[in-house]
Every structure is written in structure tokens, then in C-alpha cells.
Amino acid sequence: MTISRHQIREKAFQTLFALAGNSEANLDTLYEDVLEDIVPTPAVPDYLKELVTGVLSNREMLEQDITPFLASGWTFDRLARADRIILELAIFEHKYVDAQNAVPSKVIIDEALNLAKTFSDERSRKFINGVLDHAFKD
Numbered sequence: 037m038t039i040s041r042h043q044i045r046e047k048a049f050q051t052l053f054a055l056a057g058n059s060e061a062n063l064d065t066l067y068e069d070v071l072e073d074i075v076p077t078p079a080v081p082d083y084l085k086e087l088v089t090g091v092l093s094n095r096e097m098l099e100q101d102i103t104p105f106l107a108s109g110w111t112f113d114r115l116a117r118a119d120r121i122i123l124e125l126a127i128f129e130h131k132y133v134d135a136q137n138a139v140p141s142k143v144i145i146d147e148a149l150n151l152a153k154t155f156s157d158e159r160s161r162k163f164i165n166g167v168l169d170h171a172f173k174d
Contacts, residue, residue, distance in 0.1 A: 039071075039078050041139075045125065045147050047071060048087040049155060052121045055092070063088070090132055091124045098124045101131060105170045118156045119164060122148050126168055141172040 039047075047070045054066050067080045091098065099112045102123050106112070112120070126148040129139055145168045152161040 039074060039081055039084075041083065042147065042150070043074070044081050044084045044087065045129075045151060046154065047084055048091075048125060049118075049121055049151050051084070051088050052091055052125070053117065053155075056117050056121065086133065087125060087128065091121075091128050094128060094132055095124070097132075098127050101127050101171070102167065105167045116156070116160065119152070119160045122151045122156070122160075122164055123167060125151070126164075127171065130172060145169070145172065 047067075050070045051063070051066045054069075055061055055063075064080075067084065068077075071077050071080065103112050106115075115123070126144050129147075130141060130144050133139065145165065148164055148168055149161055152164050156164075
């Protein structure tokens, strides 16, 4: 079975969220857990691995990329876990995914807003939209 990019982003979010709560968790086990609701359970998509490992290995750079777009007085550490992960995924996908898999900025923002709609609240959705809108201006 083929898993959509939208589903991959959701699964990447779920994996990163689980790791944020338990940094010692086994990544392969987490992949199995987040994919178990898809029948038949697919092999772990390469793009899922790319998003998760990319965010994990570029955390410092992502924090530096996001911080300038936060409101005055806000720090990266002050962000809610879900919002931080959604922003990290979006910025990683926008800035660090190789050109072969490049995704248009508008699609990345729409996907981030869908993640916020599913895993956060309306206030966070508006916040994420504002940060990404500013971050993606050329």
C-alpha cells in the first residue's frame, strides 16, 4: 500500500512527539507503532525516515531558523511541544529537504496548518501560520 505525503507528515509528527516525551525510545519501534493503523501496514517510507532523522539531526539549526520569526519576548523553549514540532517539520521540509523532493512553500504551510488542526488548537494554528508566512517570504 502507498502512504500519502500527508500521512507521512502526520506519522513524522507522531514519531517526533513520542521521542520528545521519551528520548530513549527505539525509533524502529516507534515507526511500527505509528504505522500500525494503516492496513496493510506499509514498510517505513523513506520520506518518513528523512523527515524524522532530518529534524532530529538539525534541531539546533531549526531552532536558529525559527527563533527570529517568533514574537518579541518569545523563546523557542517557550513553544508548546506540538507547535515546536510542527514548525520544525515545516522549516526542515522547506529548507533542508534535497531538491529532488522539494515541496512548494504553499504546500508546506497548508500541511503544517493541517497538522495543527489535528494535533493542536486554533490559536496555535494561527500562530504557526504567522511564523511560517514570515519565514517563507522570499
